[in-house]
Amino acid sequence: MTFFANTHFRIGLTLCLVVVLMAALSLVWTPYDGTVMRPADRLQGPSLRHPMGTDQYGRDLFSRIMGGSVTSILAGLVTVSIGMGLGVALGLAAAYHRGVPGEALMRLADLLFAFPAVLTAILITTIWGPSLTNAMLAIGIFYIPVFARLTRATAAAIWERDFIIAARAAGMGEVRIVIDHILPNILSPLLVQATIQFAVAILAEAGLSYLGLGTQPPAASWGRMLGEAQTFMAMAPWMAVCPGLAIAWTVLGLNLLGDGLRDTLDPRMAAERHT
Amino acid sequence: MPLLIFRKTLSLATLLLLVSLIVFGVLYVLPGDPAQLILGLNASDETLANLRSQLGLDQPYWSQYLNWLGNHLRGRSGESITYGVPVSRLIGNALLVTGPLALLAMLVAVLMAIPLGIFAARHRHRPGDTLVMGATQLGLAIPEFWLGLLLMLLFAVQLGWLPAGGFPGWQVNAWGSIKAILLPAFALGVIRAAILTRLTRSAMLEVLGEDYVRTARAKGLRPRTVIYLHALKNALIPVLTVMGLQLGQLLAGAVIIENVYHLPGLGRLIFQAIGQRDLPVVRDGVLFMAAAVVCVNYLVDMAYVVIDPRMRLER
Numbered sequence: 001m002t003f004f005a006n007t008h009f010r011i012g013l014t015l016c017l018v019v020v021l022m023a024a025l026s027l028v029w030t031p032y033d034g035t036v037m038r039p040a041d042r043l044q045g046p047s048l049r050h051p052m053g054t055d056q057y058g059r060d061l062f063s064r065i066m067g068g069s070v071t072s073i074l075a076g077l078v079t080v081s082i083g084m085g086l087g088v089a090l091g092l093a094a095a096y097h098r099g100v101p102g103e104a105l106m107r108l109a110d111l112l113f114a115f116p117a118v119l120t121a122i123l124i125t126t127i128w129g130p131s132l133t134n135a136m137l138a139i140g141i142f143y144i145p146v147f148a149r150l151t152r153a154t155a156a157a158i159w160e161r162d163f164i165i166a167a168r169a170a171g172m173g174e175v176r177i178v179i180d181h182i183l184p185n186i187l188s189p190l191l192v193q194a195t196i197q198f199a200v201a202i203l204a205e206a207g208l209s210y211l212g213l214g215t216q217p218p219a220a221s222w223g224r225m226l227g228e229a230q231t232f233m234a235m236a237p238w239m240a241v242c243p244g245l246a247i248a249w250t251v252l253g254l255n256l257l258g259d260g261l262r263d264t265l266d267p268r269m270a271a272e273r274h275t
Numbered sequence: 276m277p278l279l280i281f282r283k284t285l286s287l288a289t290l291l292l293l294v295s296l297i298v299f300g301v302l303y304v305l306p307g308d309p310a311q312l313i314l315g316l317n318a319s320d321e322t323l324a325n326l327r328s329q330l331g332l333d334q335p336y337w338s339q340y341l342n343w344l345g346n347h348l349r350g351r352s353g354e355s356i357t358y359g360v361p362v363s364r365l366i367g368n369a370l371l372v373t374g375p376l377a378l379l380a381m382l383v384a385v386l387m388a389i390p391l392g393i394f395a396a397r398h399r400h401r402p403g404d405t406l407v408m409g410a411t412q413l414g415l416a417i418p419e420f421w422l423g424l425l426l427m428l429l430f431a432v433q434l435g436w437l438p439a440g441g442f443p444g445w446q447v448n449a450w451g452s453i454k455a456i457l458l459p460a461f462a463l464g465v466i467r468a469a470i471l472t473r474l475t476r477s478a479m480l481e482v483l484g485e486d487y488v489r490t491a492r493a494k495g496l497r498p499r500t501v502i503y504l505h506a507l508k509n510a511l512i513p514v515l516t517v518m519g520l521q522l523g524q525l526l527a528g529a530v531i532i533e534n535v536y537h538l539p540g541l542g543r544l545i546f547q548a549i550g551q552r553d554l555p556v557v558r559d560g561v562l563f564m565a566a567a568v569v570c571v572n573y574l575v576d577m578a579y580v581v582i583d584p585r586m587r588l589e590r
Contacts, residue, residue: 111290111293111294111297113568114290114294114565114568114569114572115294115297115561115564115565115568116524116527116528116530116542116561116564116565116568117528118527118528118530118531118542119527119528119530119542119545119546119549119561119564120561122530122546122549123549123557123561126549126550199416203418206418206420206421207418207420207531210420210531210534211531211534211546223418226418226420226421226424229424230424230427230535233424233427233428233432233439234432237428237432237433240421240424240425240428241425243421244417244418244421244424244425247416247417247418247421248413248416248417248418248421249416251415251416251417251418252412252413252415252416255412255415255416256412
């Protein structure tokens with residue numbers, strides 16, 4: 001279980017730590033106030049004073065990238081909490097009540113996968129009003145079936161095992177069995193899935209904010225910064241580079257972290273993958 | 276085999292019916308009165324009520340749903356509130372953009388992924404493999420609309436080789452239309468190639484360890500024959516599945532890249548219709564997309580049965 005022996009894990013953790021530290025730092029300090037407009041400084045290229053340049057309102061892009069990291073982490077945390085909280089509960093219930101109720105629950109989950117996720121999220125954010133909260137809810141809803149499916153599949157296999165039968169024979173209650181035996185045994189795949197969905201959420205939030213439906217100004221969001229950059233692309237190409245790099249950096253870190261976790265937590269899968 | 280096809284087709288029909296029920300139900304509770312939207316804020320209550328009954332909006336939910344479903348089954352779609360033309364024509368026109376875009380993107384993805392995946396599998400754990408796998412990690416991390424922006428920056432803004440957006444239309448300017456979807460298709464394709472490359476590699480590695488590949492090698496066939504004739508054919512099955520799923524998703528999910536390049540495709544049509552509260556377009560558009568995903572999945576299932584005889588025995 002030595003995570004640090006895994007190269008993917010080490011690189012992924014390093015990339016993620018940089019983002020987390022940047023987000024934490026931005027809460028107490030940024031080089032400039034990322035929301036204050038300074039028209040005299042607008043559309044400046046990268047320089048010593050503004051390492052990533054400034055935008056059309058003269059705001060320091062580096063400060064806004066730092067602020068955007070908070071938005072992205074928030075988006076990941078909230079969406080995964082929604083999806084995992086409800087999805088795991090539903091999945092556990094479906095794994096316990098096999099037969100019609102469980103089957104019906106899973107078919108419903110299958111059905112949700114047929115709907116175009118991005119467009120449904122657009123629909124939800126338009127109806128409820130564009131905001132970061134509504135964007136996170138819209139993304140989180142689509143995570144429920146993802147976690148429900150995974151939980152049911154893994155939990156159903158655990159229910160069949162001998163030690164569960166032993167626990168039942170010893171007079172353990174169903175709820176106790178779920179908490180003491182089922183949950184700890186399905187934690188690894190859930191953790192790996194959570195890492196992946198965290199990354200997907202950052203991409204999705206960026207996409208919605210690019211369309212103007214996620215984070216609202218003056219709050220900083222990497223996706224929204226890219227949307228604004230497109231308007232000024234001919235004059236200020238640097239605006240289109242750094243927010244995208246920040247997204248790619250974070251998502252790469254999370255994906256590698258997820259790979260490393262999976263390889264370490266489930267050596268069997270790692271062996272299969274490397275043969 | 277006929278029984279299997281019958282069962283799958285039956286479940287397809289059920290799924291489509293459920294999808295239509297959900298689409299209609301969710302949009303039924305959408306705030307905003309279509310009659311008010313058509314007539315404007317100054318309309319009198321009487322004219323509003325007239326139009327509502329004309330549109331069938333005053334009828335109960337189930338009769339509205341059955342009407343809508345019945346009209347669709349007879350091939351009649353509603354009219355767009357914004358444009359005043361049949362929704363089916365709008366969707367058809369949009370498909371003329373999104374369809375070629377999705378197909379071109381998949382072509383880009385396959386042309387990159389299959390050779391790269393085979394290469395990585397043949398050079399497993401050597402620098403070439405590491406390089407390809409590293410590149411796929413990047414491909415998975417880059418947001419496709421950012422790649423679209425970067426391509427636009429380079430090929431449209433800096434070099435001026437290709438348009439930065441817009442779509443002239445196939446009849447007006449066929450070559451210009453191809454040029455208009457080239458960059459977005461490339462952006463979509465590269466991202467999908469990352470997944471397909473990883474899949475091709477792992478499928479090839481699995482197949483290369485099989486007995487029949489060893490037999491083929493042992494009887495002295497050239498390595499190239501073994502790889503392309505024996506191994507690839509079997510490795511392609513999982514790759515084909517994911518390709519099918521990706522194509523279905525591309526028809527439905529190209530909305531952001533269509534907005535980046537201002538392409539009048541299906542995603543952008545519905546995106547704009549949502550903003551304009553154009554209920555018939557949103558409803559039929561979302562239904563069409565969901566149905567497309569369900570049907571593509573069905574076709575992939577069927578292709579499985581055709582390609583792999585083992586699938587016919589199971590279940």
